Amino acid sequence: xxxTGVTLVGRPVxxxxxxxxxxxxxxxxxxxxxxxxxxxxxxxxxxxHAHARLVRLDVSAATNEPGVLTVLTGDDVRGEGDTGPTRxxxxxxxxxxxxxxxxxxxxxxxxxxxxxxxxxxxVAEYEELPAILTIQDAIAGESFLTPPLRLxxxxxxxxxxxxxRFEGELSIGGQEHFYLExxxxxxxxxxxxxxxxxxxxxxxxxxxxxxxxxxxxxRHQVTVECLRMGGAFGGKETQANTWAxxxxxxxxxxxxxxxxRLTRALDMSLTGxxxxxxxxxxxxxxxxxxxxxxxxxxxxxxxxxxxxxEPIMWRSLFHCDNAYHLPAVEAIGRVCRxxxxxxxxxxxxxxxxxxxxxxxxxxxxxxRLGLPPHVVRERNFYRESDTTQYGQTVExxxxxxxxxxxxxxxxxxxxxxxxxxxxxxAHLHVKRGLAITPAKFGISFTAAxxxxxxxxxxxxxxxxxxxxxxxxxxxxxxxxxxRQIAADSLGVPAEWIRLMPTRTDKVPNTSATAASAGTDLxxxxxxxxxxxxxxxxxxxxxxxxDCDPSAVRFAGGVVSARGRSIPxxxxxxxxxxxxxxxxxxxxxxxxxxxxxPAAGRGRPFHYFAYGAAVSxxxxxxxxxxxxxxxxxILQDVGESISPVIDRGQVEGGFVQGVGWLTLEELLxxxxxxxxxxxxxxxxxxxxxxxxEVFHVDFLPRAAQPGVISGSKAVGEPPLMLxxxxxxxxxxxxxxxxxxSNSPPVTFxxxxxxERIFFAIxxxxxxxxxxxxxxxxxATGLARLNAAxxxxxxxxxxxxxxxxxxxxxxxxxxxxxxxxEALHTSMVSEVARASREEQLQLLCAHPDLGERARAMSDxxxxxxxxxxxxxxxxEGHRGLxxxxxxxxxxxxxxxxxxxxxxTPDQILEALVRRLPRSGDEEFAEAxxxxxxxxRFRLEEGV
Numbered sequence: 008x009x010x011t012g013v014t015l016v017g018r019p020v021x022x023x024x025x026x027x028x029x030x031x032x033x034x035x036x037x038x039x040x041x042x043x044x045x046x047x048x049x050x051x052x053x054x055x056h057a058h059a060r061l062v063r064l065d066v067s068a069a070t071n072e073p074g075v076l077t078v079l080t081g082d083d084v085r086g087e088g089d090t091g092p093t094r095x096x097x098x099x100x101x102x103x104x105x106x107x108x109x110x111x112x113x114x115x116x117x118x119x120x121x122x123x124x125x126x127x128x129x130v131a132e133y134e135e136l137p138a139i140l141t142i143q144d145a146i147a148g149e150s151f152l153t154p155p156l157r158l159x160x161x162x163x164x165x166x167x168x169x170x171x172r173f174e175g176e177l178s179i180g181g182q183e184h185f186y187l188e189x190x191x192x193x194x195x196x197x198x199x200x201x202x203x204x205x206x207x208x209x210x211x212x213x214x215x216x217x218x219x220x221x222x223x224x225x226r227h228q229v230t231v232e233c234l235r236m237g238g239a240f241g242g243k244e245t246q247a248n249t250w251a252x253x254x255x256x257x258x259x260x261x262x263x264x265x266x267x268r269l270t271r272a273l274d275m276s277l278t279g280x281x282x283x284x285x286x287x288x289x290x291x292x293x294x295x296x297x298x299x300x301x302x303x304x305x306x307x308x309x310x311x312x313x314x315x316x317e318p319i320m321w322r323s324l325f326h327c328d329n330a331y332h333l334p335a336v337e338a339i340g341r342v343c344r345x346x347x348x349x350x351x352x353x354x355x356x357x358x359x360x361x362x363x364x365x366x367x368x369x370x371x372x373x374x375r376l377g378l379p380p381h382v383v384r385e386r387n388f389y390r391e392s393d394t395t396q397y398g399q400t401v402e403x404x405x406x407x408x409x410x411x412x413x414x415x416x417x418x419x420x421x422x423x424x425x426x427x428x429x430x431x432x433a434h435l436h437v438k439r440g441l442a443i444t445p446a447k448f449g450i451s452f453t454a455a456x457x458x459x460x461x462x463x464x465x466x467x468x469x470x471x472x473x474x475x476x477x478x479x480x481x482x483x484x485x486x487x488x489x490r491q492i493a494a495d496s497l498g499v500p501a502e503w504i505r506l507m508p509t510r511t512d513k514v515p516n517t518s519a520t521a522a523s524a525g526t527d528l529x530x531x532x533x534x535x536x537x538x539x540x541x542x543x544x545x546x547x548x549x550x551x552x553d554c555d556p557s558a559v560r561f562a563g564g565v566v567s568a569r570g571r572s573i574p575x576x577x578x579x580x581x582x583x584x585x586x587x588x589x590x591x592x593x594x595x596x597x598x599x600x601x602x603x604p605a606a607g608r609g610r611p612f613h614y615f616a617y618g619a620a621v622s623x624x625x626x627x628x629x630x631x632x633x634x635x636x637x638x639x640i641l642q643d644v645g646e647s648i649s650p651v652i653d654r655g656q657v658e659g660g661f662v663q664g665v666g667w668l669t670l671e672e673l674l675x676x677x678x679x680x681x682x683x684x685x686x687x688x689x690x691x692x693x694x695x696x697x698x699e700v701f702h703v704d705f706l707p708r709a710a711q712p713g714v715i716s717g718s719k720a721v722g723e724p725p726l727m728l729x730x731x732x733x734x735x736x737x738x739x740x741x742x743x744x745x746x747s748n749s750p751p752v753t754f755x756x757x758x759x760x761e762r763i764f765f766a767i768x769x770x771x772x773x774x775x776x777x778x779x780x781x782x783x784x785a786t787g788l789a790r791l792n793a794a795x796x797x798x799x800x801x802x803x804x805x806x807x808x809x810x811x812x813x814x815x816x817x818x819x820x821x822x823x824x825x826x827e828a829l830h831t832s833m834v835s836e837v838a839r840a841s842r843e844e845q846l847q848l849l850c851a852h853p854d855l856g857e858r859a860r861a862m863s864d865x866x867x868x869x870x871x872x873x874x875x876x877x878x879x880x881e882g883h884r885g886l887x888x889x890x891x892x893x894x895x896x897x898x899x900x901x902x903x904x905x906x907x908x909t910p911d912q913i914l915e916a917l918v919r920r921l922p923r924s925g926d927e928e929f930a931e932a933x934x935x936x937x938x939x940x941r942f943r944l945e946e947g948v
Contacts, residue, residue, distance in 0.1 A: 015263075016716050022487050023487040023506065035237050036206065036233075043266075046193075046264045048114075048117070049254065049257055050124045051113050052131060059134060062133060066129070068129070073119045075115070075125035077260060078113065079642035084256065087223075090217050092213060092248065099252060107276070113253055114539070140677070142343050144915065145344060151308045151341055153338070160335065160396050166335075177288075178756070184240045186237060186238030187238045190243070190278060192253075192255075192267045193205040195258050201228050201230060202258065207239075211479065218252050235508070241352030241761070242353065243481075245352070246279055251684055274686045282309065290368050308350060318357075323358065325358070329361075329367055331387060332390070363733070397632070409617065418621040424441055431739075436629060442734035446730075448615065451523045451600055452521070452907075461517060462592065463475040464493065465593055468579050472497065472504050488526050493537050494854065498565075499564050526720070531715045532594055534596060539591035543587050544578055545557075551573050552569065553569075573914045619728070622635070626767070630761075631760040635698040641705075646711075663727065664726035664732075666691060668730065668733045670757060744774055747771050751773070752766055765907075796818050805838065805943070808935065814833070826945065850899050854887070855886065889914070896925075
């Protein structure tokens, strides 16, 4: 076939709907309601409990309300009353309420206000049931949505001889999608009796499937269209289905169009979020900073149903390496069931949470070894031909080192490192931090069958073109790139190309627009269809231009060869008259994608996208508030199809990641109610979170083989570059220390100003003069190894409160190669001790918040560091009452390693642990004693 001249791909063209976005001319789902006479509005009947059994539902009063036509209940379902995308575990009208405000019925009325009144008149009675609201409670209650998922390789036993071995725990918060357009759907019965749904959905084919399932119809009876979305970020991949099903069910029952649109408050209360995670880790490093082995445990809060939580956890396990070669690793992940909204896809799809954990491990190792974090990171980078923990070869690993070194130079990292250090020496109460972090992100759906794209391209006799494809536009610029691809493939101006709304009756069986693969799949399918048409036209043109078809060129709306030409429109007319088809179906399937979950091996990704970021922050020591001074990003986007679009994706993804890691905190109260259910309580990034200096560059000459136009995905990878901000904040907090050997700085995510403030307080506390008695001198490991029994016990007898026998029993096990080895030996002795000895050890500890003179200096320091010494009289009385209740039940004081915790966190743990069994709490108390001892060893040895 003939070739085409490149005209648009690679040019910085504006978004194809930019004018419509700015002027308001761009239409969204809910803008179409005025075109539907007789429209009914839907409003939900909301359950007031996080977990309850629905024992009575009476809708009679609602149907007597003026303007209310009907109330939808489970009796109206004609097919299967479930919208769960995989497990079918999401009843549309639940008999058992599984999260606060879960809809149990829907009122339909002529007006929205009438529907609200109708819903309020429905009588619903409930039997409240116990609710599980945290990951910790789910673990304790063995409440899970999946079995353990596991990836492993190598010999973890090497950790026993590692020069550095340490462990830790990290809580990572979720994130609200907060798309500008909330969930919305319109449904009506068309003139043929079929069901038509306009839906703000990332996956029209799945929405079609769910609607057909609920109505008991074959899919060809249901047509779903997505005009465009006002943002989605993964939140409309599966979670648009419920609202479309309700609208369709209402239309089928009443014969009238039905509108479902969630208010912001309803959207935040009823839809899933990014999964919160709890991570625990044990890692071993060499003395020079090479990771030798790591064991990771990941738990996610999946909410009440499975949704996409299992593939999200698999993505976490795939990305727990980030950019680092893990020679020996075991990563285990499990999804917890809680009584919250069903958490769902969000930009990064589980990868970001795991990447935060491995970056935490890298920084902890660097600080403990006294090495710069960026040095430890670089020493552990993948190299060409290395394989991942799931057996895939890391192709293009050299790009990462190129990005790292180039960004180091263009950002002047070393010079600025010296400037930051100088600034911090000169300022006592304001500190700056600087960090560079990498990102490696796999591109493809990990479910192989989703890696396909389809298109239908129609060329008309006048040369104008309609393009249909399976991707959806949510502001990310997919349609802009598709138009550039189609224009180049046919050699016509962009204005001759019309992108049609995504419809299931034009392109069937499509994949979700997700996994950053929208352009890879749909762009390749459109290119395939266009090239089929161009090939046919080349044969027609060859007859007009007296040449071989291979000599024909398409460019600028003109078809030419050997100095002769014909307008593209004229050629299309000629082709029509010669009965040559001017339409084609295009298709693309990603090659060589496979993964075996049972074996934990495969090639789940077509390629990896790489990037790195350098961020600099400034932190106020009095408040914990911070400023984002500068960020430099170098991102591998291959050969960019649309540089303006890609730059916007990098900038927007990074700022969204900054919001997740620093500001956006989801909070639920003890009844399972979302406490951060609006913009007034849920802090979103604003202009102040955009770095004051923000540089974004693309890796040059980086075409990716085997991908449309040599481009690379850019939707998700930049989000993880925001980890550089978290690490810069840690660097700044560490600078508040005046000691040379301070323990590593730790804080959970998000790093809110409050958490940063408390982290600074902890750092400062470590550096104040100690009140410890001379029986606990600061001493080195070498001196301990050389000490006699009496000296050894004198130095370490205080570590386990009131129990010098622990130190006495491990003295014979000298020499100890590391602090971790010493701690492990001491904990082992406690484990081998009799139950009576263990109980005496527990009882030797004071009650938290105790104000007795007999408290040891070590306990006094620890409780003061957690703010317990400064409790108000009311707070102290409340803590005393809970302590007394705990002692009465278990026979020993409540034990908690308070270091790094706030009084509120300590009280929350005390309340959470009170209902446990005696054996369970005895084991937990010994575990807390172990942690306390570890902290004391880190400070005293």
